Amino acid sequence: MGRLFGTDGVRGVANADLTAELALGLSVAAAHVLAEAGTFAGHRATAVVGRDPRASGEFLEAAVVAGLASAGVDVLRVGVLPTPAVAHLTGALGADLGVMLSASHNAMPDNGIKFFARGGHKLADELEDRIESVYAEHRTGAPWDRPTGAGVGRVRDYDEGLDQYVAHLVGVLPNRLDGLKIVLDEAHGAASRVSPEAFARAGAELVTIGAVPDGLNINDGCGSTHLDLLKAAVVEHGAHLGIAHDGDADRCLAVDHTGAEVDGDQILAVLALAMREREALRSDTVVATVMSNLGFKLAMEREGIRFVQTGVGDRYVLEAMKEHGYALGGEQSGHVIILDHATTGDGTLTGLMLAARVAQTGRTLRDLAGVMERLPQVLINVPDVDKSRVTTSAELATAVAEAERELGSTGRVLLRSSGTEPLVRVMVEAADIEQARSVAGRLADSVKSALG
Template identity: 85%
Template sequence: MGRLFGTDGVRGMANADLTAELALGLSVAAAHVLAEAGSFAGHRPVAVVGRDPRASGEFLEAAVVAGLASAGVDVLRVGVLPTPAVAYLTGALGADFGVMLSASHNAMPDNGVKFLARGGHKLDDVLEDRIESVYAEHRTGAPWNRPTGGGVGRVKDYDQGFDQYVAHLIGVLPNRLDGLKIVLDEAHGAASWVSPEAFSRAGAEVVTIGAQPDGLNINDGCGSTHLDLLKAAVVEHGAHFGIAHDGDADRCLAIDATGEEVDGDQILSILALALRDRGALRENTVVATVMSNLGFKLAMEREGITFVETAVGDRYVLEAMKEHGYALGGEQSGHVIVLDHATTGDGTLTGLLVAARVAETGRSLAELASVMNRLPQVLVNVPDVDKSRVDSTPELLAAVAEAEAELGGTGRVLLRPSGTEPLVRVMVEAADIDHARAVAARLADVVKSTLG
């Protein structure tokens, strides 16, 4: 059995890769590992369980809940809520751990199981490895230690979670959003009810699209991975701007009043200046990944803000933030972490804070985003290659070195294996888009020929 956990939980095609049996077994293993942290005499472990609206989440939720209860864990089932809501409630309710069923931005047939440690934090590699080890022991015949009688876990719906999470979001805003007209694209996902409610309560006039989930339409031509509908809706409704989430609403991208995209790097720039001006940007530092646009790094340097770079993945951003006490970090894809108010990327919170900055300054989103000059960036995905050899193939390394010398100080090259798919991502930045495309295409060909 290969490693089950990827960069963001255990993910795969539901009922093919991710089966009910796997979800149940992983949940029992997680109960044995994660409940240990809160174990003491007379203590009954508690887990918060939520999901996004995709159809497979219904049977997978049942499997997860069954596994947890059979291991003696009391379950608070919060229903369809964003991943950051489940993380928040796990901490706010003092639960031993949380479980979210979602494949985030993936297409509807996929699903995933994400475990959250006490406090609502993502698991580190050590805990994931322990869960996998316990699960593997069971698959090879080791019996579970199962409670009986009154020792089995109890399951109840926790309907207060929706209002509790929305109240939390409203409570952290520095100012209201009165006078703003905002289009929200919910990707037919987990924030379809939470996000419009939060923006409305904060004073904004809200127009929603992609907010009618039927279990089958999540991320289908809408949300943060398909922005054309939102661009058109912002212009059509004469809105100040638009906000797009993904299926589990842990990310946020934006569209300005003219229909232009505002990506995660630009959002980070806006929030970095907002926090700095309020004296809340600890160590005057923002954390982002190697995928961040070079223009973001240059903008932060110009503003006197330190930029700390990590590997790709919001978990690595979060690790750096927690280790050094930084307040803000995120990814170009729209995962933004405001550590004073969230333990993970929170798309709704991010959108609200961006809106608050627009309302506070009276400046348009486009004007705020212009603090950063986004250099042309080309990303080419090369599928069906041996991604494990990206850093060890001499011919490929030589081609990368040649491209970097060609670009000089006006651009950069990054090759990295996908954490969730069998492909290699080729990213090239240059002062000229045609130059970036040419270099990216040339490197993609080398990747195909050397790793195919």
């Protein structure tokens, strides 16, 4: 059995890769690891369990709850809420662990399991490894130590979670959103109730799209991975800006009043300046990944803000932030972490903070985002290849070296394996878009040839 945990939990096609049996077994293992033996140590462990609206989330939630309760863990079932809401409630309610069922921006047939430790924090690699080890040990025949009688976990619905989370979001805003007209695209996902409620309480006038989840339409032609509907709606309704989330609402992308996209790098740049102005940007530092546009780095240098770079994945951004006490970090994809108010990327919080900056300054989002100029960047996903060999193929290394020589100091190349899908991502950045496209196309062909 290969490693189950990827860059963001355990993910796969629901009822094929990610089965009820796997969900149940992993939940029991997580209970033993994260609750530190729970009732066996005389402590009544508690877990918060939430999900996005995918149809498969219904049976996977049942399996997770059954596994946790069978291990002696009391379960607070919060229903359909964003991933950052589950993380927040895990910390706010003093729970021993949290579980979120979601495949984020992936298509509806996929699903995933994300675990949170005490305080609502994502798991370190060693904790994931321990959970896998415990799961594998019992999967091969070792019996679980199961409580009986009054020792089994109790399950109850925690309906207060939505209101508690929304109150937290609105309560940390530096100013209200009165006077702003905003279009929200909820991707028919987990924030379909939460995000409109939060923006409305903060004073915004709203137009909402993609907020009628039926279990099958999550991320379907809408949300942060499909911005065309949002762009059209912003222009049609004369809105000041638009906000788009993904299926579990841990990311946020935006659209300005002209219908132009504002990506995660630009959002980070706007928030970094706003937080520095409020003296909330600790060490005048922002954390981002190697995927960030070179224009972001140049803008931060020009503004006197230090830029710390990490590997791809919001967990690595978060690790750097926690280790050094930084307050702001994120990814170009729209995962933005505001550590004073969230333990993970929070798309609703990010959108609220971005809108608050527009309201506070009276400037357009287009003007604010103009603090950085995006250099042409081409990203090609190459599917159905052996992604495990992306760093070891001599043929591919030669192709990359040739591309880097061609680009020189005016561009860069980045190849990386997807943590959740069987593909390799080819990213090329150059001063000229046609050169970027040409180099990226040739490298994509090289990936197919070398790893196909």
